[in-house]
Amino acid sequence: MSFRSFLLIPLVVFLLKCAGSAEGRQSGIFLPTELHPDYPGCPAVDSSLYYYPVIGILTHPGDGASGRLSNATGVSYIAASYVKFAEAGGARVIPLIYNEPEETLLKKLELVNGVIFTGGWSKTGSYYETVQKIFKKALEKNDAGNHFPLYGITLGFELLAMIVSEDKNILEKFGSSTKASSLQFIDKANIEGSVFQSFPPDLLKKLTADCLVSQNHKYGLSPEKLQNNEKLAKFFEILTTSIDEEDQVYxxxxxxxxxxxxxxxxxxxxxxxxxASSSKIPHTEDAVRVTQLVANFLASEARKSTTRPDAQEVRDNLIYNYIPTYGGKAGKGYDQVYIFT
Incomplete structure (x- = not known):
């Protein structure tokens, strides 16, 4: 032992003694009970909320890769990004296979606390009918007092517009394939209670000025089309608009x-x-913050659901029972997909 180390030993002992004394704690770290004698510990959780939320994600026809991964009859898929998105908010996922027996699908709907309709292209046939049935069931649950959130993303939005308006030709063409854009708020005073309610002011401002969101669609609704349709205007409130490649507002x-x-x-x-799908997808820190906050809102809404499913039934149906396939090797399409045959 060096002479210097020998001299340091008394100093270390002295400091340790001070840290253990009341006098030493005046400049040290305090336990909560020392600062607040009535400290109750961790507060009780809200018993009205469900802290194990499950989101049902509806599969889409095909393999998500134009047959490169599977061309089996009746195959359907979920892009893994939707699954990760729901999990990022604190939820688990059960796949709702669009062409499985109706009895099975409806049983799964009793195990979930919310639903996502994903992007894609299918707007007809059994897929449209399945979306319609699930949407009707979601409204019924809410009307019965069970808070049951639903996200319609791109195709999901388009299908909801068709179903609510009862007009399969309601959609308009827009040129917004693989581009990033900003969001223009109709009225920021109306975001309370919406998906944007927890966005900090700096991010709301950046959303209107920076291209933080990914657009990839060929159809949509102009504000005029939505507002001039009595059924759509009664059901939906517009939160944001964007501009396509030809300066059309949707x-x-x-x-x-x-x-x-x-x-x-x-x-x-x-x-x-x-x-893998496009270099036009924004991957900045602010863009990822948007993803996280939108995921958080979905899970927070799902926690309000009164559905309390059987734990084993949930485990038997979770997405964890399936293995994702890497589809991004070619540098296009989805990075990962879950395929159901």
């Missing part, structure tokens, strides 16, 4: 007036979880 975010339903013409999940 509705980019809307929410239902009387239900926990949010419709996105943009992809809130992509900034954090998709890398």
């Amino acid at each position: 509705v980019s975010t809307a929410r239902a007036r009387d239900y926990p339903v949010t419709a996105f013409q943009w992809h809130p999940q992509k900034s954090a979880y998709e890398w």
Whole structure:
């Protein structure tokens, strides 16, 4: 031992003694009970909330890769980015396979606390009918007092517009394929209670000035189209608009007036979880903050659900029972997909 180390030993002992004394604690770290004698410890959780929320994600026809991964009859998929998105907010996921027996699908709906309709292209046939059935069931749950949120993302928004308006030709063409954009708020005073309610002021400002969200769609609704349709205007309130490649304005975010339903013409999940499909997806820190906050809102709404499913039934149906496939090797399409045959 060096002479210097020998001299340091008494000093270390002295400091340790001070840290253990009342006099030493005056400049040290205090326990909560020392600062506040009546400190209650961790507060009790809100018993009205469900802290194990489960989100149902509806599969889409195909393999998500134009048959490169599977061309089996009746195959469907979920891009893994939607699953990760729901999990980022603190929820688990159960896949709702669009072409499984109706009895099975309806049983799964009793295990989830909210639903996501994903992006894609299918607007007809059994897929449209399944979306319609789930949407009707979601409204029924809410009408019965069970808070049941629903996110419609791109195609999901388009299908909701078709169903609510009862007009399968309601959509208009827009040129917003693989581009980033800003969001222009109709009235920031109306964001309370919406998906944007927890966004800090600096991020709300950046959303209007910077290209923080990913757009990839060929259809949509102009504000005039939505507002001039009696059924749509009664159901939806416009939150934001965006501009396509030809300077046409379209509705980019809307929410239902009387239900926990949010419709996105943009992809809130992509900034954090998709890398192969396009260099136009924004991956900045602020873009990822947007993804996180939108995911947080979905899970927070799902926690208000009164559904308390059987834990084992949930485990038997979770997405964890399936293995994702890496589809991004070619540098296009989704990075990962779950395929259901």
